[in-house]
Amino acid sequence: MSLALPPEALRFRDEVRAFLDEHLSADLRRGAALTSGVFAEPDIARPWQAILETRGWLVYHWPVAAGGPGWSRVQRWIFEKECAEAGAPALPGMGLKLVGPVLYSFGDDAQKADYLPRLRSGEDFWAQGFSEPGSGSDLASLRTRAVRDGDDYLVTGQKIWTTQAHHANRLFALVRTNPEAKPQAGISFLLIDMASPGVTVRPILSASGDHELNEVFLDAVRVPVANRIGEEGQGWTIAKFLLENERGGSSFGPGLVADLRRLLDATGPLKGELATRAIRLSLDARALETTELRTAIELDAGAPPTPRSLITKLVASEIRQGIDELAVDAFGPAGLQLPAERPFYGPGMPAPIGPQAAQPAAARYLNSRAWTIFGGTSEIQLTLIAKAAVGL
Amino acid sequence: MMLEPTEEQALLRDMVSRFLADHVPTDVAGRGSLPLADWRALGDLGVLALAVPEAAGGLGGGPGEIAIVAEAFGRAAAMGPLAECAVLCACLIADGGDQASASKWIGAITSGQAIVAYGGPGEGLGDLTVQRAGEGWILNGERRLVRHGAGAGAFIVALDDAPHLLLIEAATPGVAILPYALADGEQAALVRFDAVEVACEARLQVTPTRRRRVIAMTQLAITAEMIGLMQTLYEATVDHVRQRRQFGVAIGSFQVVQHRVARLFILLEQSRSLLLRAISADDDAFATAVTEAFAYVADAALRLAQDATQLHGGMGVTEDLLVGRGHRRLLVLSHLFGGAIAARAKLAA
Numbered sequence A: 001m002s003l004a005l006p007p008e009a010l011r012f013r014d015e016v017r018a019f020l021d022e023h024l025s026a027d028l029r030r031g032a033a034l035t036s037g038v039f040a041e042p043d044i045a046r047p048w049q050a051i052l053e054t055r056g057w058l059v060y061h062w063p064v065a066a067g068g069p070g071w072s073r074v075q076r077w078i079f080e081k082e083c084a085e086a087g088a089p090a091l092p093g094m095g096l097k098l099v100g101p102v103l104y105s106f107g108d109d110a111q112k113a114d115y116l117p118r119l120r121s122g123e124d125f126w127a128q129g130f131s132e133p134g135s136g137s138d139l140a141s142l143r144t145r146a147v148r149d150g151d152d153y154l155v156t157g158q159k160i161w162t163t164q165a166h167h168a169n170r171l172f173a174l175v176r177t178n179p180e181a182k183p184q185a186g187i188s189f190l191l192i193d194m195a196s197p198g199v200t201v202r203p204i205l206s207a208s209g210d211h212e213l214n215e216v217f218l219d220a221v222r223v224p225v226a227n228r229i230g231e232e233g234q235g236w237t238i239a240k241f242l243l244e245n246e247r248g249g250s251s252f253g254p255g256l257v258a259d260l261r262r263l264l265d266a267t268g269p270l271k272g273e274l275a276t277r278a279i280r281l282s283l284d285a286r287a288l289e290t291t292e293l294r295t296a297i298e299l300d301a302g303a304p305p306t307p308r309s310l311i312t313k314l315v316a317s318e319i320r321q322g323i324d325e326l327a328v329d330a331f332g333p334a335g336l337q338l339p340a341e342r343p344f345y346g347p348g349m350p351a352p353i354g355p356q357a358a359q360p361a362a363a364r365y366l367n368s369r370a371w372t373i374f375g376g377t378s379e380i381q382l383t384l385i386a387k388a389a390v391g392l
Numbered sequence B: 001m002m003l004e005p006t007e008e009q010a011l012l013r014d015m016v017s018r019f020l021a022d023h024v025p026t027d028v029a030g031r032g033s034l035p036l037a038d039w040r041a042l043g044d045l046g047v048l049a050l051a052v053p054e055a056a057g058g059l060g061g062g063p064g065e066i067a068i069v070a071e072a073f074g075r076a077a078a079m080g081p082l083a084e085c086a087v088l089c090a091c092l093i094a095d096g097g098d099q100a101s102a103s104k105w106i107g108a109i110t111s112g113q114a115i116v117a118y119g120g121p122g123e124g125l126g127d128l129t130v131q132r133a134g135e136g137w138i139l140n141g142e143r144r145l146v147r148h149g150a151g152a153g154a155f156i157v158a159l160d161d162a163p164h165l166l167l168i169e170a171a172t173p174g175v176a177i178l179p180y181a182l183a184d185g186e187q188a189a190l191v192r193f194d195a196v197e198v199a200c201e202a203r204l205q206v207t208p209t210r211r212r213r214v215i216a217m218t219q220l221a222i223t224a225e226m227i228g229l230m231q232t233l234y235e236a237t238v239d240h241v242r243q244r245r246q247f248g249v250a251i252g253s254f255q256v257v258q259h260r261v262a263r264l265f266i267l268l269e270q271s272r273s274l275l276l277r278a279i280s281a282d283d284d285a286f287a288t289a290v291t292e293a294f295a296y297v298a299d300a301a302l303r304l305a306q307d308a309t310q311l312h313g314g315m316g317v318t319e320d321l322l323v324g325r326g327h328r329r330l331l332v333l334s335h336l337f338g339g340a341i342a343a344r345a346k347l348a349a
């Protein structure tokens, strides 16, 4: 029994490391380090996406048939670990992690040929239109209607909390195609061109002052039936597949380990209860990355997926919040500054009070409260774990 | 023993609450300091003279009165230089200033015409050194978290290792004020002192006992403000879980949600007890009782804000709702004077 990486895995790690050394520029690292939101903004994400695509590693988690490099789970874990250690930008997941796998798993050939290349090239930027004002945890109650009109649907309704919709030219959305059926059975999965008449995006400012979230209003938006993924009424099945990827599709532990280390580099040695908290968090993060590695090794050996992967998003979100709260405490008074300007790495940013790393600390603290809410709240996740993993 | 406020205290509370309800509607609450005109109006009502001893022209209010006003501010998510200016600096000048500075600043503070901001010592707050020079001193260094420092007419700086308290006008040569925004939307300043000449009269002669008491009064005000805001976030959360429906029922009908809100109720009640205990403490025990209350409440307030956010779901992280803005405010208040961690360390020492 051992988690030690075999020689070929170590060679692979060195290859990834050398690539990151060469291609991850100081500007990109700095941008990533000073990002206050969940995902990198396009000015950071686009160039990094292009670099990875050139190397063939952008869709490292996709199967070969869909254009992926054919890596094992352990290789993916190593890649994610190295990217995290090097401080690479967190690419928005809506396209690469969420709709991409849906497209190659459920899309028809025309849809794959149409959308996958543009997703990879960055020409298409995707937003996720699931949640609605009345439908968050109870997603199946969603009310956005899609009414058939010849070869089109007319889509009317409202989506909310749509991350980076203001950067997006495409929206994948759950819509109700059959109001008579059982709630889950009446839902379909549509791809919507954000430039269509009737689409309006309105910003929602976060308490941190960041603009990541939006409302998306859909007013009789014409969407070709050809833009439906899967069958009518198959939307819920597809959504469940997608949410599994959102919650457990990639590893969180390595990023948390690396972020905590970077925080401690910036604060210097901590004392008293702060030091104790830092140790606890690092144990939590180490345990999580190990749980993720363990699961990857099992899956590579052909074991069936384990319900253990259900815990990763929940655990990660709590560690994330712990690190961001520790940062505010450890930076002391400097952790309380919160400039209105964005981004934190931009030229318009006022001089920081204290170390540069302290400047986004309050924004990060506030933003990371969302981790236990998005992609399924912790309460919902715990119920799921109790049922699916524990068997209660 | 009397748990209810006196008749006068109730009148004070109602007056301040009414004023803030009129002047700080929910959509502007928690976004930044009251406009100057409102601050002056509060001065006209006597609110800013509350902490100042009667001998110095104030109303001579005690911890009870100060807590009542500060809690009303928290309740309304109203902001302004109440604690450091109207309590701390006003009292320090009243106690230890000479005739000239008292007549120049006390009336100005209590009428809301001027702000005197405080630059205290502490971890991360910057280094300050003072050297004797003839009759006065030369001051060098900085204070990094001077709340309301951007618009202040003068500063009181306390030194790290000397008993000095110095009153320095903002316009003094060598004083540089760098304004910046805090997480709660208020303006603070980093204030630099570059070979600033300080005259002998600028020294405030305040006994260590009195100084400890006045600082404790200030922390008490901040503690009470947190409790007022906790109450507001608590009520908003109770309303929300009653009204928000998912899965065909109010989310407040789920047991995990009920348990979480029940914990908030507990935090609030425990916080109130320690505040009341501090208000009631003898002079000797007052400073420690305030540190205890602050240590508990600063922690409880942030837990409560985090759970209030969680129970609001996506809405809880936005700037639109008072929950998100109140959370920001509590983040700042709970970290003043070194926050819960410094207070706990002090109690453990």
Ligand SMILES: Cc1cc2nc3c(=O)[nH]c(=O)nc-3n(C[C@H](O)[C@H](O)[C@H](O)COP(=O)(O)OP(=O)(O)OC[C@H]3O[C@@H](n4cnc5c(N)ncnc54)[C@H](O)[C@@H]3O)c2cc1C
Residues within 6 Å of the ligand: A127, A128, A129, A130, A131, A133, A134, A135, A136, A137, A138, A160, A161, A162, A163, A164, A213, A370, A373, A374, A375, A376, A377, A378, A379, A380, B244, B246, B247, B251, B254, B256, B257, B310, B311, B312, B313, B314, B315, B317
């Ligand atoms: C930063 C951020 C980014 C997001 N990005 C996107 C996006 O890009 N696209 C998208 O579609 N959505 C997005 N979301 C929405 C997110 O998925 C929802 O916020 C989430 O599902 C919760 O829904 P809600 O906000 O309506 O909260 P509610 O469902 O109203 O929940 C409120 C509270 O009630 C609790 N609760 C609800 N039901 C139960 C129950 N049965 N048992 C116990 N407790 C319960 C919840 O746990 C929570 O504490 C984002 C949200 C955030 C905060």
